[in-house]
Amino acid sequence: MPAAASVAALALTLLAAPAPAHATAVAEPVRAAQSTPEADPAVTARFAELVAAYDEWRRTVHPEYALRRGDETRAGELTDTSLAGVHKRHAWSANFLEELRAVDARRLSPADARDHFLLRRDFELGAEGFRFGAWMMPVGGRFGPHQEIAQMGDLATFADLDDYEAYINRLLGVPGSLLGTMEVMRAGIEAGVMPPRVTVEQVPLQIRAARAGMRDALRKPFATLPKSVSADDRARLVQGFERALDPIDTALTEFEAFFITEYLPKCRGSIGASEMKDGAAWYAHQLRVHTTTAMDAREIHETGLAEVARIRAEMMQVIARTDWYAADPARAAMPEDERFAAFITYLRTDPRFYCRTAEELLARYRDVCKRIDPKLPALFATCPRLTYGVREIPRFMAPAQTTAYYQPGSPERGEPGYFYANTYALDQRPTYEFIPLSLHEAVPGHHFQIALAQELAGAREFRRDLDSTAFTEGWALYAERLGIEMGLFADPYDDFGRLLYEMWRSCRLVVDPGMHAFGWTRERAIDFMKRNTALSELNIVNEVDRYIGWPGQACGYKIGELTIRRLRERAEKALGARFDLRRFHDAVLLDGPVPLDLLEQNIAAWIDAEMRAVAAQR
Numbered sequence: 001m002p003a004a005a006s007v008a009a010l011a012l013t014l015l016a017a018p019a020p021a022h023a024t025a026v027a028e029p030v031r032a033a034q035s036t037p038e039a040d041p042a043v044t045a046r047f048a049e050l051v052a053a054y055d056e057w058r059r060t061v062h063p064e065y066a067l068r069r070g071d072e073t074r075a076g077e078l079t080d081t082s083l084a085g086v087h088k089r090h091a092w093s094a095n096f097l098e099e100l101r102a103v104d105a106r107r108l109s110p111a112d113a114r115d116h117f118l119l120r121r122d123f124e125l126g127a128e129g130f131r132f133g134a135w136m137m138p139v140g141g142r143f144g145p146h147q148e149i150a151q152m153g154d155l156a157t158f159a160d161l162d163d164y165e166a167y168i169n170r171l172l173g174v175p176g177s178l179l180g181t182m183e184v185m186r187a188g189i190e191a192g193v194m195p196p197r198v199t200v201e202q203v204p205l206q207i208r209a210a211r212a213g214m215r216d217a218l219r220k221p222f223a224t225l226p227k228s229v230s231a232d233d234r235a236r237l238v239q240g241f242e243r244a245l246d247p248i249d250t251a252l253t254e255f256e257a258f259f260i261t262e263y264l265p266k267c268r269g270s271i272g273a274s275e276m277k278d279g280a281a282w283y284a285h286q287l288r289v290h291t292t293t294a295m296d297a298r299e300i301h302e303t304g305l306a307e308v309a310r311i312r313a314e315m316m317q318v319i320a321r322t323d324w325y326a327a328d329p330a331r332a333a334m335p336e337d338e339r340f341a342a343f344i345t346y347l348r349t350d351p352r353f354y355c356r357t358a359e360e361l362l363a364r365y366r367d368v369c370k371r372i373d374p375k376l377p378a379l380f381a382t383c384p385r386l387t388y389g390v391r392e393i394p395r396f397m398a399p400a401q402t403t404a405y406y407q408p409g410s411p412e413r414g415e416p417g418y419f420y421a422n423t424y425a426l427d428q429r430p431t432y433e434f435i436p437l438s439l440h441e442a443v444p445g446h447h448f449q450i451a452l453a454q455e456l457a458g459a460r461e462f463r464r465d466l467d468s469t470a471f472t473e474g475w476a477l478y479a480e481r482l483g484i485e486m487g488l489f490a491d492p493y494d495d496f497g498r499l500l501y502e503m504w505r506s507c508r509l510v511v512d513p514g515m516h517a518f519g520w521t522r523e524r525a526i527d528f529m530k531r532n533t534a535l536s537e538l539n540i541v542n543e544v545d546r547y548i549g550w551p552g553q554a555c556g557y558k559i560g561e562l563t564i565r566r567l568r569e570r571a572e573k574a575l576g577a578r579f580d581l582r583r584f585h586d587a588v589l590l591d592g593p594v595p596l597d598l599l600e601q602n603i604a605a606w607i608d609a610e611m612r613a614v615a616a617q618r
Contacts, residue, residue: 040107047103047112051119054096055461061089067156069461070412075162076169081138081145081180083187090130097123115460118594122466125289132282136188137195138181139203139259140549141400145181146207146252149174150394153220157413161229164237167221171244175251182258189266192277197267198522199549202400204264207256209396214252215245217394273516273551283516286552290469291559292595297517300555304509307558308532311503312340318499319343321492344534353430353493358392358423364431365421366390368438375486376444381582382590384451388417388442398424402542404437406446408465411454417447428536432497435488436480440501445476453592468593469553474560475588477505481565485581500534505561507532508547508554515544516551563596564588567603574607578614 059066063074079085100123105116138144152171158164188194222241225234268275273283287297295303316336324346325331331339347353355361369390376383386409393401401422409417419442422429439445449472453464480501489495507529514520514528522544529540547554567588572579587606588599 039109039112040104043104043107044109044112047108047116050096050099050103051115051460051462054119057092057096058462061085061092064155068408068410068413068415070410072162072166075166076173078170078173078177081177081184083180083183085180086135086184093123093126097127114598115463118466118598119462121595122462125285129282129285129289132278132285133188133191133193134282136184136191136193138184139200140195141199141202141206141545142397142402142549144203144206145174145178146203146210146255147397149248149252150210150214150217150396153218155407156221157410157415158221158224158226160226161233161237164221164225164229165240168237168240168244171218171241171248174244175247178251178255182255185258185263189263194267196271196548197264197269198271199545200259200264200267204256204260206397206400207252207259211249211252211256213394213396214248218245218248271515271522271548272519274519280517283513283551287513287555290552290556292468292470292556292597293559295559297513300509300559301513301518303562304506304513304558307506307562308503308510311499311506312532315496315499315503316340318492318496322496341531347430347432347493347496347534348536353432354427355429355431356426358426361423361426361429362390362392362421364434365419365438368434369419369442371488372438372443372483372486375488376448379482379485379581379585380444380448381586382452384448384455386411386417386447386451386455388419388447388451390442391418391420393420393422393424395424398422400542400545402546403429403433403539404441406441406450408450408454409447411451417442417451419447425536425538428538430497430534430536432493433501434497435483435494436498436501439480439483439488440476443479444482445479446472448479449475449589449593452589456590456592459592463592466593468595469556470560470563470596471593471599472560473557474562474564474596477502477557477561478564481561496534503533504529504535504543505554505558508543509558511544512547512552512554515548522548560596563599567600571603571607571610575610575614578610580610583610 059069059071060074062079063077064079066073067075080088097120100116100120103116105113105120108116139146152167152174156163156167158167219241222238225237229237273279273286276282284296287295287300291300316339319325319339320332322343324343331342334342355364369388388409391407393405401424404419404421407418407420409415419438421437441447450465453459456464480498483489483498489498511520511525511528515522515525525544525547526540529535529544530537533540535543543554568584571584584603584606587603591598591602594602
C-alpha cells in the first residue's frame with residue numbers, strides 16, 4: 001500500500017484537474033442504437049468479451065458481491081478500501097469505458113444495443129461523478145464499516161467447513177479494511193471534501209455500540225455449526241474466531257478515536273451540496289444519477305410543491321372519514337390548517353396507534369405481509385420464487401436509522417430477502433404506517449422487484465442489479481398505491497398512512513433541492529415536513545439529515561412513481577377494456593431496473609404490441 005501522504009496528493013491532483021472533455025457526455029439514445037437491421041458478428045463478439053471482462057473484474061475487486069452471487073473463489077477476502085484500491089478501480093473503469101465507447105452499438109442486435117447503452121451510461125455517470133470526490137466520504141450516520149462489521153455474520157450462508165474458514169478470514173481482514181477507510185477519509189480532510197457535521201455526529205456512539213455488541217453478533221454463526229464439521233475442526237474454528245476478535249476491537253477503538261479527534265472537528269457546518277467546491281455541478285449530477293432524467297432542481301422543487309398541495313386535499317377528505325372527526329362536531333368548523341394540525345397531534349399522541357413492545361411491532365409487520373401475499377397473483381402474472389422475512393434493525397444502529405430498509409437475498413445461495421424494521425423509540429413508530437411500509441419494503445415493493453430482477457432468465461449479470469434509484473424506489477412507492485386495489489385501506493387511518501407516505505416522498509422533492517440548491521436551512525426543512533406530514537419528529541429529523549448526507553437520492557422516489565403512474569394511465573387509455581394490469585406489471589418489471597427514459601420506450605413498445613395483438617384478433 002502506498003504511503004497515505006503520496007496517494008492523498010494523487011487524490012488532490014485528480015480533484016484539481018479539469019474534467020475530461022467526454023466526462024459529461026451521454027451515451028447515444030437507445031432508439032438510434034437499435035436501428036441496424038442485422039448485427040455484426042465481430043462487434044457482437046467484442047461486446048460479449050467486454051461484458052465478460054466486466055463481470056470477472058467486479059467479482060474480483062468486490063469479493064462480498066461475488067459471494068452473494070454464489071462465487072466462493074475469494075470468499076475469505078474483502079474489498080480493498082484503501083486509496084490505492086479506489087484509484088485502481090477508477091483507472092480500470094476509465095480504460096473499460098474507452099473500450100466500450102469503441103464498440104459501435106449500431107452494429108449490435110437491439111438487445112445488445114440496449115445493454116451497451118445501459119453499461120456505457122453507468123460508467124459515464126461514474127466517470128463524471130468521481131471528480132467531485134464524494135467517494136472520500138465513506139462514512140455517514142446510516143452507512144460505514146462499523147455498521148457492516150457488526151452484520152457480517154448475518155450476510156452469509158454457513159453450510160460447511162469452508163464457509164466458516166472463509167468467514168474467519170474475512171474477519172481477519174477487517175482491521176486492514178478499517179485502516180483503508182481511514183486513509184480515504186484523511187484524503188478527504190486534506191482535499192476539503194467533508195460531510196456536514198450534523199449527519200455524522202452520532203457515528204462515535206454507533207462505533208461504541210458496535211464494539212459493545214460485536215462479539216455476540218459475530219459469534220452467531222457458531223451457534224449452529226453443521227454436524228459435518230468434526231470436533232477437532234470445531235475447536236480449531238472457534239479458536240481462530242476468538243483470535244480474530246481482539247484485533248477488530250482494537251481497530252474499531254482506533255477508528256473511534258480517529259473519528260472524534262481528527263475527523264469530526266473538520267466536518268463542515270454547512271448542509272447544502274451547493275456550498276461545497278463545485279457543489280452546484282455535483283448536485284446537478286446527483287439529480288441526473290438518481291432521477292435518471294434531465295429535470296433540474298427548480299423543476300423538481302415545483303413538482304414537489306404541486307404534489308404536496310394535491311395530496312393535502314386528499315388528506316382532508318380522509319380525515320373527514322375518521323372517528324376523530326365524527327367525535328366532535330366543532331372539528332368540522334375549524335379552519336383547514338387548524339383541523340389538520342389538531343388531527344396530526346392526535347395521531348402523534350394517542351396510544352392506540354403505537355405498539356408497546358418490539359415483539360408486538362415485528363409481529364404486526366409480519367401479519368401485514370401475510371395479508372398482502374395472497375393478493376399478489378391477482379395483480380401480477382409473474383411472481384418471484386425467492387422468499388422474504390421480517391427482521392429487527394440491529395439496535396446499535398437503530399437510533400440514527402430510518403424506519404425500515406430492505407436487504408436483498410441471494411437466489412444463488414438460497415438466502416431470502418429481509419425487510420428490516422426499526423424498533424427503537426416505539427412511541428415514534430405509528431401503526432398506520434405499517435401497511436404502506438410493508439408494501440414498499442417487502443411485497444410488491446423492493447423484495448418483489450429485486451427478486452424478480454435476480455431471477456431474470458437470460459439477462460446479463462449486470463442487468464439484474466443495475467443501480468437506478470428512480471426505478472427501484474419509484475416502483476416501491478407505486479407499490480404502496482397498489483394497496484388500494486388490494487382492499488387494504490378500508491380503515492381511514494390506514495388510508496391516511498398511505499397518503500402520509502406519499503406526502504412524505506413529495507416533501508422530499510421540495511426540501512432536498514431546497515437545502516442543496518436554494519439555501520434552505522435544516523430547521524426550515526424540518527418545519528416544512530412537520531407542517532405537511534404526520535411523521536413523528538424523530539423520523540422527520542432523521543429523514544432530513546439523510547437528505548443532507550445523500551443529496552439527490554430522495555428525489556428519485558416520487559419522480560419514478562409519477563412516471564410509472566403516467567405510463568399506466570397512457571396504457572389504460574390506449575388499450576381501454578383490453579388493458580391487462582398483470583401484463584402491464586410484467587412489462588415494467590421483467591426488463592430489470594432501467595432508467596426512466598428506457599422504461600418509457602419499453603412501455604411504448606408494449607402498448608404497440610398489445611394493440612397489434614388486439615387488431616390481429618378482429
